[in-house]
Amino acid sequence: QVQLVxxxxxxxxxxxxxxxxxxxxxxxxxxxxxxWFRQAPGKEREFVAAKSFSGGxxxxxxxxxxxxxxxxxxxxxxxxxxxxxxxxxxxxYYCAAKPWRGRLTxxxxxxxxxxxxxxxxVSS
Numbered sequence: 001q002v003q004l005v006x007x008x009x010x011x012x013x014x015x016x017x018x019x020x021x022x023x024x025x026x027x028x029x030x031x032x033x034x035x036w037f038r039q040a041p042g043k044e045r046e047f048v049a050a051k052s053f054s055g056g057x058x059x060x061x062x063x064x065x066x067x068x069x070x071x072x073x074x075x076x077x078x079x080x081x082x083x084x085x086x087x088x089x090x091x092x093y094y095c096a097a098k099p100w101r102g103r104l105t106x107x108x109x110x111x112x113x114x115x116x117x118x119x120x121x122v123s124s
Contacts, residue, residue, distance in 0.1 A: 004023070
């Protein structure tokens, strides 16, 4: 069982920056793929970025490429550094995890564990 707790959301003006954190309760995340998803009101949940803690491979959605960066540390924490934020980035951001099986995945249905979400609001 893996418990995920997100933090770092908030209200920011367009063009600003925020860093989200996701603390995982399970030690040794080396066998896990962890990712960020977001969901805006009335829209489906969409992939943002993912990182393997086994080897360090990452992938990021085209919509945020060049503005968002995913990273992790040895303390079982996943980060999402967001810059040049736009009003369309407004959403609830979720951290997710699944056992690593050798490939990165952008499909939310393949992730087994989810955090409660943290709200990011970007004002224009």
